[in-house]
Amino acid sequence: MDAGGPAASESEAAMKRLGILTGGGDAPGLNAVLRAVVKTAEHEHDVEIIGIEDGYDGLVLPDRTRPLTGEAVHGLIARGGTILGTANRGNPFARRVTRDGEDVIEDISAEVVTGFERLGLDGLIAVGGDGSLRIATELGLRFGLPIVGVPKTIDNDLEGTDVTFGFDTALGIATEAFDRLQTTGDSHHRVMLLELMGRDAGFIALHAGVAGDADVILIPEIPFDLEVVCAKIRDREATGRRFSLVAVSEGARPLGGAQSFRALADDLNVARLGGIAAQVGEVVQRVTGKETRTTVLGHLQRGGAPSPFDRWLATRFGAAALRLALAGGWGRMVGLRGQAIIDTPLAEATSTPKRVNPEGEPVRMAKGLGVVFG
Numbered sequence: 001m002d003a004g005g006p007a008a009s010e011s012e013a014a015m016k017r018l019g020i021l022t023g024g025g026d027a028p029g030l031n032a033v034l035r036a037v038v039k040t041a042e043h044e045h046d047v048e049i050i051g052i053e054d055g056y057d058g059l060v061l062p063d064r065t066r067p068l069t070g071e072a073v074h075g076l077i078a079r080g081g082t083i084l085g086t087a088n089r090g091n092p093f094a095r096r097v098t099r100d101g102e103d104v105i106e107d108i109s110a111e112v113v114t115g116f117e118r119l120g121l122d123g124l125i126a127v128g129g130d131g132s133l134r135i136a137t138e139l140g141l142r143f144g145l146p147i148v149g150v151p152k153t154i155d156n157d158l159e160g161t162d163v164t165f166g167f168d169t170a171l172g173i174a175t176e177a178f179d180r181l182q183t184t185g186d187s188h189h190r191v192m193l194l195e196l197m198g199r200d201a202g203f204i205a206l207h208a209g210v211a212g213d214a215d216v217i218l219i220p221e222i223p224f225d226l227e228v229v230c231a232k233i234r235d236r237e238a239t240g241r242r243f244s245l246v247a248v249s250e251g252a253r254p255l256g257g258a259q260s261f262r263a264l265a266d267d268l269n270v271a272r273l274g275g276i277a278a279q280v281g282e283v284v285q286r287v288t289g290k291e292t293r294t295t296v297l298g299h300l301q302r303g304g305a306p307s308p309f310d311r312w313l314a315t316r317f318g319a320a321a322l323r324l325a326l327a328g329g330w331g332r333m334v335g336l337r338g339q340a341i342i343d344t345p346l347a348e349a350t351s352t353p354k355r356v357n358p359e360g361e362p363v364r365m366a367k368g369l370g371v372v373f374g
């Protein structure tokens with residue numbers, strides 16, 4: 001099915017009311033998706049769009065929906081975050097609820113279906129990362145809920161698309177951070193480490209590391225040897241390059257060692273990674289005698305206005321998702337392949353996470369430039 005192509009008019013005629021929600025961590029471009037869905041629905045089709053607040057929670061909790069009109073999405077293309085709000089703990093298959101005064105974890109997925117029916121929706125557009133889209137997949141498989149997915153995440157760790165929106169914006173911010181760390185690091189002859197987001201995928205660190213001229217890039221897909229990292233910094237020193245830049249993905253780990261966490265996972269929350277760059281920095285300082293400084297870029301990578309590319313991609317995804325829904329393409333996700341908008345089964349896109357290929361061309365290219373992966 002070509003999501004970019006014309007919608008099937010028969011199923012379109014039956015479609016009157018579509019819901020849309022944004023789930024998981026926010027990514028620049030979410031509002032641009034909402035805007036594109038609403039504007040395309042208004043200009044090309046006679047379909048009402050209902051905004052559902054705070055992810056799947058909005059289908060379960062009362063008074064969490066509102067009609068989205070052209071007026072409501074006016075000027076949204078440049079705005080970061082999501083006007084609908086999102087929820088990290090809103091998994092309806094394992095949600096915290098209070099029963100008899102006690103907090104328990106329950107599967108309340110059937111309530112999502114009830115909420116969907118109560119709103120009189122003909123279909124749902126779920127904009128999310130791997131977690132939210134896995135929930136969408138499951139809701140479709142178990143209850144036959146008609147859902148179309150739109151991939152978002154700054155981590156770029158979703159199959160079924162060459163790239164997710166949010167990634168380009170995060171890269172821009174991370175690359176600018178390297179440019180800034182370079183001038184101060186150079187002036188003080190220091191080793192500057194930058195910890196970047198990405199969870200278990202090293203795309204942000206790899207791409208921004210190359211774009212920001214990092215000398216060392218540590219990613220989850222390639223466990224590192226600190227001896228090799230220190231040797232690279234000493235080699236640079238020996239050739240008169242008295243500063244170094246090190247990109248550290250938050251999910252990176254030493255050979256034979258474990259990832260670093262700020263908070264461990266529990267019944268409701270996924271684990272929060274963090275702290276690995278500071279650990280690497282301490283060892284590098286001790287072993288090489290070079291002064292090190294560590295910066296954790298954190299949520300600056302996710303906040304604020306989307307880049308022009310992310311505005312463009314999010315807008316294409318939004319328009320394509322609406323057309324896919326109108327064509328009855330339930331259980332599918334829009335994506336980008338080359339220059340074309342495509343769609344793939346949600347179950348396929350969410351079955352295996354996308355990771356950096358340690359043997360792939362981008363890693364080989366970086367190594368060819370002299371970048372060390374540890």
Ligand code: F6P
Nearest residue numbers: 025088153154155197198199302
């Ligand atoms: O998945 C997006 C992401 O930004 C990851 O890169 C990061 O590890 C995580 O979300 C942070 O989540 P939170 O906003 O819950 O701290």
